[in-house]
Amino acid sequence: MSVNYAPILWNRQKKRYDRIMLGLITLYLILFAAFQLLFRPEISPETLIIRATATLAFLMLHLILMIGPLCRLDRRFLPLLYNRRHLGVTMFLIALVHAxxxxxxxxxxxxxxxxxxxxxxxxxxxxxxxxxxxxxxFFALLILFLMAATSHDFWLDNLSPRIWKSLHMMVYFAYALLVMHVLLGVLQQEGYPAGFIFLGIGMVAVSSLHLAAAIKGKRQEERPEGTTADTFVPVCRVDEILENRAKVVIIRQENIAIFKYDGKLSAINNVCKHQNGPLGEGKIVDGCITCPWHGYQYLPENGQSPPPFTEKVATYDVKVMDGKVYVNPKPYPEGTTRPAAVIGV
Amino acid sequence: MEALLTLVVNLFFFYLLLGLFFALAFIWKGAEKIDPKTNDTSWFFKLLIMPGAIALWPYLLSKWVAKSKRL
Structure with missing residues (x-):
């Protein structure tokens, strides 16, 4: 989040993330080479590089695909998400070496x-x-190239979030191509049964995590029934929302995050303007709602990013009656200031 | 079959070659035209967006032309 583009958005956590990633990549390559040289001493250096980079890139792709659903299932995995972009670009570069x-x-x-x-x-x-x-x-690599080449925020802004997201959702098509690439090529030609087992485990892990996250997401999408005379909809009790955290509800197609902070409640649209991240899964940091994906921030009372930033999301009216939280799902234009509901008044 | 594929691959390379020439012009002048947030950015940033500019040059060219017409 900056006024002008920075080449690479690094902070202390992201540098740590990258160091751990590079350390694990190095460790994998050393172990793979040692294993191959031990059991197949006749292997040529070129073949060793082809196999090491192939298995590493495919393993990293599995991890990348699993991070999203893992974070939806358990917040403790969120740190893995913060720098997934660097993981993706690194995976592409390793796949490029293989190719x-x-x-x-x-x-x-x-x-x-x-x-x-x-x-x-x-x-x-x-x-x-x-x-x-x-x-x-080849075609999978082409997709991975397009994704890596457009991973910078410049592309998100200039392609539009919808096109950018569609382009990056092609990772699932690339994954399908790579599964076939591995199945038809390496495994069938070499008769390598362990490869089938690893591939099967990977496919089951990716698909079952996506399924579990989708089921959990469906359960969390509460759609409260019944309205009061002034169209406010009951959501939950005040004490069900943790301090500096949010309750997410979907009412009449409006995806709303109701945040509790400093004895008040405010509601904004749950979808971050950056990459459609779930704002309601983030928390309030330094008085700002902070997106858990890339740290984009919004003020709770008006849904605006603090100056000089310009991102805005819709806001909603909230009120508290008898310890219960009510929200009016009619959205105000993005960035409209709405008074916070004071708890206990 | 081989002749057809050779033609397709050569067209692909030609597309990338055009993209390379476009991308050089784009990072020099065009990026600032279509997105003010690229003003005063480093050459490292411009190098980072270059592969995407090579691949997506028709889209960026249309944006650049449209922006120039509006100014």
Whole structure:
């Protein structure tokens, strides 16, 4: 969150995140190389690099896909989310090394353009067992490249959040392509049964976590019934909301986060203007509602980012009666100041 | 089949080559035209947005042209 773009948004936590990530990557590469050299001493350096980067990038993609649902299931995983962008770009660079070495090793020694050779060296497109799996990897890499290349906030602002989000949701298509790339290529050709098991575990983990998070999300989307005469809707008791935290409700398609702070309650739209992050899963830091995804901030009483920032979200009327919280789901224009409901009055 | 694929791959490279020329002009002048938040940003930032500019140059070109017409 800045007035002008910074090349890389680093803070103390993000630097720590990156250091841990690079440490684990190095550890994985060392262990993988040691394991391969121990059990397959005849392996060439090129093949070792191709296999190490392939397995590492695929493992990282699984982790990236699991972070979102893990955070929805348990807030303790939120620190993993804060710098997922760097994890994604690093994963792409590792996949690029895999692709580059694969093309050099398998396609660069003939008289055909190496990239053309990727598509023409095996033309068994009708066969399942002999399908040219490298083509699938190529298209997956293309998607991962587009995602990495547009990961900076400049692209979010200039492509529009809707297009940017759609582009980045293509990671699931890339994942499907890579599953087929692994299944058809490496596993079938080499007859490597452990690979099937690892791939199966990965697919089950990714899909079951997404399913569990979706079920939990559905349960949390409370839709209170009944309205009072002035269209206020009862939500919960005041003591059900923790200090500096929020209660999220969806009423008549309005996704509302009601925050409790300093003996008051304010309601704003739950969707962050940055990347549609869930503001209601964040907390109030230094008097500002802080998005748990990337730290974008909004003032609770008017839904505006503190100056000089310009992001705004819709606000709603809240009131407290007999220890119960009521919200009017009719949104005010983004950035409209609404008086906070004072608890105990 | 091979001739067709060679043509497609060559067109792909040609697209990227055009994108490279566009991206150089874009990070020099265009980015500031379409987004004031790129004013006074470092060359490192401009290098970071360059791969995306190479890939998505038709979209950025249309934004740049539209912005120039409005000014």
């Amino acid at each position: 580059a070495f694969s093309i050099i090793q398998f396609h660069a020694l003939g008289d055909v353009n190496p990239l053309v050779s990727v598509f023409t060296s095996n033309i068994n497109y009708q066969s399942i067992s002999q399908f040219p799996f490298q083509v699938l990897g």
